[in-house]
Amino acid sequence: MNQWDNFKKGFLKENPVFVLLLGLCPTLGVTTSALNGLAMGLATAFVLVMSNSVISLIKNLIPSKVRIPSFIVVIASFVTIVDLVMAGYAPALHAKLGLFIPLIVVNCIVLGRAEGFASKNNLLSSLIDGASMGLGFAFALTILGGIRELLGGGAFFGHKFITGDGILIFVLAPGAFIVLGYLIAIVNIINKSKAKAHCSTD
Amino acid sequence: MANKESTFINMVATLFIVTFISSAAVGYVYEATKEPIAQARLEKKTIAIRAVVPDFDNKPIDETYTINSNVGPLSCYPAKQGGQLVGTAIEAITNKGFGGTVKLMVGLLPNGVIKDIAVLEHKETPGLGDKMDKSKSDFSIQFNGKDPSKMKLTVSKDGGDINAITAATISSRAFCDAVQTAYTSYMKEGKQ
Numbered sequence: 001m002n003q004w005d006n007f008k009k010g011f012l013k014e015n016p017v018f019v020l021l022l023g024l025c026p027t028l029g030v031t032t033s034a035l036n037g038l039a040m041g042l043a044t045a046f047v048l049v050m051s052n053s054v055i056s057l058i059k060n061l062i063p064s065k066v067r068i069p070s071f072i073v074v075i076a077s078f079v080t081i082v083d084l085v086m087a088g089y090a091p092a093l094h095a096k097l098g099l100f101i102p103l104i105v106v107n108c109i110v111l112g113r114a115e116g117f118a119s120k121n122n123l124l125s126s127l128i129d130g131a132s133m134g135l136g137f138a139f140a141l142t143i144l145g146g147i148r149e150l151l152g153g154g155a156f157f158g159h160k161f162i163t164g165d166g167i168l169i170f171v172l173a174p175g176a177f178i179v180l181g182y183l184i185a186i187v188n189i190i191n192k193s194k195a196k197a198h199c200s201t202d
Numbered sequence: 203m204a205n206k207e208s209t210f211i212n213m214v215a216t217l218f219i220v221t222f223i224s225s226a227a228v229g230y231v232y233e234a235t236k237e238p239i240a241q242a243r244l245e246k247k248t249i250a251i252r253a254v255v256p257d258f259d260n261k262p263i264d265e266t267y268t269i270n271s272n273v274g275p276l277s278c279y280p281a282k283q284g285g286q287l288v289g290t291a292i293e294a295i296t297n298k299g300f301g302g303t304v305k306l307m308v309g310l311l312p313n314g315v316i317k318d319i320a321v322l323e324h325k326e327t328p329g330l331g332d333k334m335d336k337s338k339s340d341f342s343i344q345f346n347g348k349d350p351s352k353m354k355l356t357v358s359k360d361g362g363d364i365n366a367i368t369a370a371t372i373s374s375r376a377f378c379d380a381v382q383t384a385y386t387s388y389m390k391e392g393k394q
Contacts, residue, residue: 032328058220060206061206061216062206062216062220063206063207063208063209063212063213063216064208065208065213066208066213066216066217069217070216070217070220073217073220073221073224074220074224076224077224077225077227077228080228080231081227081228081231084228084231084232084235084239085231085235087235087239087242088235088237088238088239088241088242089235089238089242091239091242091243091245091246095323152329153329165329168329168330171328171329172327172328172329
């Protein structure tokens with residue numbers, strides 16, 4: 001697999017939210033607006049890139065029986081660092097996402113990539129894999145948040161288009177499930193038609 | 203892949219080194235961000251105080267005192283202009299909100315009239331209860347300039363003088379409750 005394919009896969013083919021369905025707790029919880037989704041996505045992306053890189057560097061030094069606790073410690077450290085830096089330099093954002101930042105530790109994507117990819121590949125591949133998965137996650141959360149904000153509040157990234165309220169249910173929890181369901185369906189259609197095109201050219 | 207063998211010594215040593223380096227890194231970042239975090243908290247509080255009391259030239263946070271109320275001690279921030287008390291910002295709290303705790307900053311003039319109210323913290327439903335925030339609706343503005351001793355600080359459904367947020371009566375009640383608590387406690391023992 002060349003590195004460009006490695007990078008591309010996180011957006012559609014192996015998107016953590018739309019295809020792998022990992023990390024749905026923050027996905028459904030924070031995406032009440034596009035900005036929240038983007039910020040949460042970027043925070044996760046940072047943790048993914050850093051933890052993937054560190055783990056691919058130390059993978060040979062860690063006895064396999066204690067690899068999971070070691071990975072968790074590495075991941076938790078980076079999450080705490082993000083949490084503290086955000087609280088210090090972006091307090092408004094931290095107030096909104098505060099509850100979900102510590103939850104990045106238990107986000108399946110991060111540990112999944114550490115165990116499934118970074119512990120078997122070299123530094124460069126792992127770094128690109130982390131960036132790909134992280135940005136794919138941010139991409140999915142931004143779209144989800146954007147659609148919910150647009151339908152639920154008539155706004156996009158905080159810019160209001162209409163006066164008054166939108167369709168309230170989209171900002172509430174059920175709206176997250178409805179929008180996510182449709183998005184997964186759309187991504188499935190795209191991925192299937194791509195696979196078909198691939199087959200016919202072969 | 204030449205993994206290290208999983209002997210007892212290896213495992214203990216690895217875990218020790220990993221946790222040691224991690225805690226050192228986290229400790230360093232904690233020290234480095236301590237100052238900005240405290241600064242950000244202070245900033246947030248100062249902005250909230252500035253929003254709810256008339257112009258002042260002292261530092262209300264340095265003159266903080268607490269008053270007792272039926273929900274525990276409340277912090278008061280006296281705002282003074284030229285040494286003269288022009289208003290007091292009270293950090294009001296209630297746990298009767300739809301999503302739990304609601305924290306307000308209530309600004310009272312020395313005679314007890316409400317100057318302005320800012321929402322510090324809440325977990326109310328987005329689109330419904332969060333309209334208590336001034337940026338989302340005019341609900342909180344109806345309190346401004348009112349004297350709580352001359353009106354009933356409850357929603358009209360309960361026979362009071364406050365127009366509740368549509369479809370968010372519980373949030374509106376919590377808001378009134380916090381303001382009432384702050385006012386009562388301040389009148390009872392708050393004046394300094």
